Amino acid sequence: QKEVEQNSGPLSVPEGAIASLNCTYSDRGSQSFFWYRQYSGKSPELIMSIYSNGDKEDGRFTAQLNKASQYVSLLIRDSQPSDSATYLCAVYTGRRALTFGSGTRLQVQP
Amino acid sequence: EAGVVQSPRYKIIEKKQPVAFWCNPISGHNTLYWYRQNLGQGPELLIRYENEEAVDDSQLPKDRFSAERLKGVDSTLKIQPAELGDSAVYLCASRGQTEDEQFFGPGTRLTVL
Numbered sequence: 718q719k720e721v722e723q724n725s726g727p728l729s730v731p732e733g734a735i736a737s738l739n740c741t742y743s744d745r746g747s748q749s750f751f752w753y754r755q756y757s758g759k760s761p762e763l764i765m766s767i768y769s770n771g772d773k774e775d776g777r778f779t780a781q782l783n784k785a786s787q788y789v790s791l792l793i794r795d796s797q798p799s800d801s802a803t804y805l806c807a808v809y810t811g812r813r814a815l816t817f818g819s820g821t822r823l824q825v826q827p
Numbered sequence: 828e829a830g831v832v833q834s835p836r837y838k839i840i841e842k843k844q845p846v847a848f849w850c851n852p853i854s855g856h857n858t859l860y861w862y863r864q865n866l867g868q869g870p871e872l873l874i875r876y877e878n879e880e881a882v883d884d885s886q887l888p889k890d891r892f893s894a895e896r897l898k899g900v901d902s903t904l905k906i907q908p909a910e911l912g913d914s915a916v917y918l919c920a921s922r923g924q925t926e927d928e929q930f931f932g933p934g935t936r937l938t939v940l
Contacts, residue, residue, distance in 0.1 A: 721869075749927045760918055760931040761870065768927075805869050814860060814883060815929060817869025 720744060721808050723818035731826050736793040738821050740806030743787065749809040750782055752791045755820065756802045765791060796825045829854065831932030833919050839938045845907035848935045851900070852921030859896060860929065861904050862918040870918050870931075876902060909939045 722741050730736045738752075749768055753761035767773045767780040767789065779792040789808075793800055803820040810816050832851040840846050852859050857878050862870035873892065875883040878899040887894065891910070896902040906913055916936050920929040 725867075751928070753931075760916075760934045763928055763930060766928055807869070809927060813858075814872040814875050815870070817871070819868050 719818070720810070720816045721806055721818040723804075723806050723821045725819055726822040727824050728821055729824045729826060730796050732796060732798060734796050734825075736796045736800065736823055736825070738791040738793075738804050738806075738823065740789045740791075740818055741787055742789070742806075742808045742816075744808065744810055744816075745784075745787060747808045747810065750780070750789045751807040751815065752778075752780060752789075753805040753807060753817075754802045755805055761805055793823075796823075798825045798827050801825045831919055831921055831930055833917075833932035833935055835935055836933060837936050837938075839940065840909055841940050842911055843908040845905065846909055846937060847903055847905045848917050848919075848937075850902045850904070850919030850932060852902075852919070853923070853930060856921035856923050856930075857899070858922040858924075859902050860920040860922070861894060861902070862920060862931075864916045864918055864934070866915075873904070873917075906937075909937075911939050913937060914939045 752765040754764050755761045765780040767782045773780045777794045781790045803822045805820045806818040807815040859876040861873040864870040874887045876896045894904045916934045918934045919932045922929045
């Protein structure tokens with residue numbers, strides 16, 4: 718079992734819809750969780766961090782964390798074609814380095 | 828505030844040749860990471876520095892890879908000799924002392940022929 722798992726996609730949503738991206742992790746002791754956006758040929762860009770159970774909202778983005786279920790999600794409201802990218806879920810392990818999932822490719826159809 | 832700087836952005840070499848990558852972290856960031864990202868995968872840690880000390884290099888292939896961060900600021904990652912399987916994007920990231928967020932540089936795309 719991978720330490721951080723994501724559906725590779727592609728996840729295709731129409732413009733203006735809500736995109737829901739999911740991630741599960743295996744280390745029950747993990748405390749810090751991040752979502753990065755990566756455009757093709759570019760480096761990962763941090764878009765959200767979450768540390769406590771529940772929801773955290775930032776503009777059109779909402780991160781959700783459920784430590785009991787070892788589950789993190791990212792919701793993108795009013796999806797735009799510019800949101801089309803690969804979204805990487807990342808979790809801090811005891812090694813104080815990020816463990817990344819393989820990413821979910823999101824396609825927003827105009 | 829300037830972000831993480833890396834150079835070169837692209838490098839094409841033949842197998843068995845040496846190659847080096849340079850990284851300058853965000854000013855004041857004590858923790859520096861080197862990651863490698865293969866196509867279709869997430870970044871994977873190679874080495875982590877706290878100031879000038881390499882505190883986690885367990886994933887660094889030490890037979891051919893080396894890294895240094897002599898003054899606790901910028902860092903160099905070297906491969907000698909390069910193999911075909913080393914083709915990847917090499918990413919540098921840094922983190923401040925009181926925060927968990929890591930910020931990535933633009934990366935170096937290495938192609939080994």
